[in-house]
Amino acid sequence: MRQGPCRMLDLGSARIAVSSPIARFHEHLDIVYPHQQTEDPTTFVDVRVSVLPGAPWRIWGRQAHFWSEASQPFEPYPLQNALPLFEWGGNWLLAQRLNAYLLLHAGVVARDDGAIILPAAPGSGKSTLTCALHLAGWRFLSDEFGVVDPASGLVLPLLKPAALKNRSIEVIGTLPGATLGPVFPNTRKGDVAHFVPDRDSFTHRARGAKPRLVIFPRFREGATLTCTRLPSADSAMRLGLNSFNYQTLGPVGFHAVTSLARQTHAYELEYSILDEAIEHIEKLFAEVP
Amino acid sequence: MTDIQSATIDRMLRGTISPIDCNEREWEQVLRLARMSGLHGRLAVNNVQNPLLSAPVRRHLLSAARVAKFRSQMLRAELFHLAPLCDKDFPVVLLKGGAYLAQQLHLATGRFVSDVDLLVPRAHLGAMEQRLRAGGWQAVELTAYDERYYRDWSHETPPFRRPGHFLEVDLHHAITPVTGSLNFDPAPLIEASIPLADTPFRVLCAEDQVLHACLHCFHDGDLALRVREVVDIDGLLRTFAQESGFWDRLVRRASQLGLERPLWYGLHYARRWLDCPVPASVPESLSGTPSKITQRCMDTLAPLALLPSNPDTPVPLHVQLARNLMLTRYHLLRMPLRLLLPHLARKAGRRLQTRLNQKSIGAGV
Secondary structure, eight states: OOOOOEEEEEOBSOEEEEEOOOHHHHHHHHHHSTTOOOOOTTSOOSEEEEEEEOOTTOTTOOEEEEEETTBOSSOOEEGGGHHHHHHHHHHHHHHHHOTTSEEEEEEEEEETTEEEEEEOOTTSSHHHHHHHHHHTTOEEEESSEEEEOTTTOOEEOBOOOEEEETHHHHHHHTSTTOOBOOOEEEETTEEEEEEOOOHHHHHTTTOOBEEEEEEEEEEOTTOOOEEEEEOHHHHHHHHHHTBSSHHHHTHHHHHHHHHHHHTSEEEEEEESOHHHHHHHHHHHHHHOO | OOHHHHHHHHHHHHHTTSOOOOOHHHHHHHHHHHHHHTOHHHHHHHHTTOTTOOHHHHHHHHHHHHHHHHHHHHHHHHHHHHGGGOOTTSOOEEEHHHHHHHTTOGGGTTOOOOEEEEEOOGGGHHHHHHHHHHTTOEEOOOOHHHHHIIIIIOSBOOOEEOTTOSSEEEEESOSSOTTSTTOOOSHHHHHTOEEOTTSSOEEOOHHHHHHHHHHHHHHSSOOTTTHHHHHHHHHHHHHHTTSTTHHHHHHHHHHHHTOHHHHHHHHHHHHHHHOOOOOTHHHHTOTTOOOHHHHHHHHHHHHHHHSOOOTTSSOOHHHHHHHHHHHHHHHHHHSOHHHHHHHHHHHHHHHHHHHHHHHHHHTOO
């Protein structure tokens, strides 16, 4: 089967190479990874996959198949949804292989070299807040994975586009300066569009930041902003719960989580208005010693 | 298979035994083939200390070593919870991964475990199931047909799982399917088993552990990507060969149990792929040597079926064909045709049905 052109995406703390003969998919990659230079696709990468079209005679519409190491870890998607398939598949494979790091389910932004980690369960408005903070001038490190290096204590960029779902597509898409990829309607997770981090964040993709603030966001329609400081023991527990591999890392995970909780201030933040939340976060960040 | 592919496989397999030396680009290929074969944990423990590794390669090895360590820890936890269910009433024998870990064998380090396998005498199977249920384990729900398949034709019960636990427990009353051509009474295995110090469990004697590994690898399934089981066989042989008189006992035991053929295959591929130091006299003294034609067939098909294919492409047709032929061979070894044909027909019918169901659900997205 024809593999199509291969391109390598340098995300900072990991590299992904993808081959595909699907022209539309490459166009979508150009939109959501606009700053990637043409890099040598034969250098070491952490994840190497192909997105291949299925049989053209399938009655229910042609599909895109996600191949990794001669097998398909996922069911195929409709051909036009090749990008969301690649994004989710790539995330899943990265989560399997990056156990050298503590992987939090978190958005991460930074100013200078001080980082804010926003860990949260799906649906809590984490991606929306992460993207809004980026548009308000913070450097974007990652949305899906908070990559913490247990050896240095730094949080590292994993510069993938943020997958915005349903209502947040409009909320972020209408903010000044926002760049979004095409909307993919009715995927398994609803409507999805990818938010593109800016060139400056891409340029600094190899630069880690020191965690200063941990904010557990919770979006609630109509809520007035409330913000509660969490004791570091609570913060450690919640960081563990919001981690992909806390259990797998065993003692390494425990030490990473507790030292992260000790060196940061942690808050629970409930909000309904983005601007208020951002303003409050700025204030909290200024207060951290 | 291309020369580059087989050289990389060779390098990967050597890396599961001792440190290897290669550049970053080669490491990526080695890691991919190791992941496909489930051997990246073994590769990691043998190489992660190498000071010459580049940072990304070391990260991958560290990652694999940590996952393997976690799973071993989960296995220890499961054994800890199973121990109170086992007393002196009847023997409970740990098989495979559980046994390797509990004996602290070198090959258990970095080896990925997926379940706990226990062997009990058939007469006590009901009692052991009863104890598991009383202890909070639940049998995985099966259709009536699958349940009967397990009960009447297989050598194990449906898997058990305790909610919140990481690993499944497979309860065996034999090590061969009761309908298969190699079917034999497992009583001598249990009789020769050895108690494990400070635990209520037993393990098979050294020779039987090797024979079981060979039987499992070459007579239990389609062989697809089973090279990790050859790595187990190699590891067991290297360990037990330290004991004096081991090879003689092994050959004698194989002929006693009628397992010369699987042993021959185990020795053959452990030597061929992993340079296992088997004395040349050992396979020669086995009466189960396959005919030249069978050997030629196996040597053509086994590498295609057991070893990983090119990671860049979907599994090529000739590899699929080899794996299907091996699956056919397995089915024929496992059941006489009068049982096999209706069984396969039923499985095929059911697969078709699930597929049609999926299509009608999945048509939207």
